[in-house]
Amino acid sequence: MKPYTYDIYNYIEWQVILNQTLQLTKNKHAEIQHIDIFDKANKEEIKNIEIQIGMSLPISYKNVVQQFSKRVHFYWAVSEENALNINNRLISSGSFLDGPLWDVDQLIMLNEMRRDNEGLDEDQALDHWKYSFIFSRHGNGNYFAIDLKYHPGEVIYLASDGMMHGLRLGESFESFMDNWIRIGCAGHWGEDFELFSDDYVYLDHTSLNSLLCKKWLGLIYFS
Template sequence: MEYSEVIENWKHFAERIKLLGGSVQAFAIEEPATQDEVADLEKQLGLDLPTSLKEVLLEFSKKVEFRWFMADDFELGSPFSQIFSGDRHWSLEWLVQFNNAKDNWKNEVFPNKDDSYDVIWHNKLAFHEVGNGDYLAIDLSEPDKEPIVYLSHDDGEGHGVELARNFKDFLFLTSRLGCVGGEDWQWLPFIENGRQYLNPDCQNAANFREALGLDA
């Protein structure tokens, strides 16, 4: 997939949401970051950015906002009944803010690396603030691996689930699902039978697009 296809997917979802009476509250894609901006970000974060995230920032965009909401009277059947929005956002500034906030949760609430729940919050780079205290993050625990994981602050079903192999794959996969909202109950229908990673080709994904009047 190319970045241009990501944008086209977003446009198609935005058009359908509006036709169904919903609202698109943000659709903005800024220019790519410069090497100097990325270097400054790494200095602020105190780490080297994961390769896939750096690639997207340098080749696609340094700031993205894509956010939509279903119409209040539009109902999706099971297993999509809890899907009400789509959201993809990141920026150089937000990466710093989100990680400071994530570290507060980690240090104050989940400090114990020997605890199986707490440890999920450690060695992570948050890139998406869900808005309910949860985060989407890149796992930095293993060299040469950059899986996208969900950080739940309140025993959410998605805690620790891997959504994609890396940030670039996450961008591509979720573009075919309209960037369904960050809350785990919105995207879990697209992870089949406990398998790793979102699957935009699964039956649920095809049914979801069909329900919105989109081609599979």
């Protein structure tokens, strides 16, 4: 496994951007808005979860939940007529309506679901399930995970139907969230993430489409 790179991330700025995004989407006549940022996870909580799921939490994920928040639920949505059109694809929402960006209290349930899908690894087009750590889900059978084998530490997209399965979204959990939060967590489908990536490798908040999204939202003051 490659060594973890200890980059510095400004978690307080994440909170500022998330709150600012909700304020800005009011200008787009947002139909739904929601944000909850909980307290940090303590060492005992982390230890108990690691015992129950049978693995250590990835370092980048652990940094966030121990130093920032153990659960962040964030969502916004506007009507299609007020949505951003990029390459004939409408961006009308951000993050997940039915679930949080991350939540340590869901890890046991999520990774039981991962084990339920391990059999899909027998199809090479649907590998990654067995050697991954799921941290969030759509509710439509697709999940967000941290790769533990093929590109260790990277955030990947897991899809039971094969669409966008294995899409590489970020070098680490912190890197992925930093880039996604800086565009207001816009979109949430695999195809949306491709829009905001350069050369389809990692979400990038400085890509052309990401800059268009930040301008549309009004997040131009955040680099």
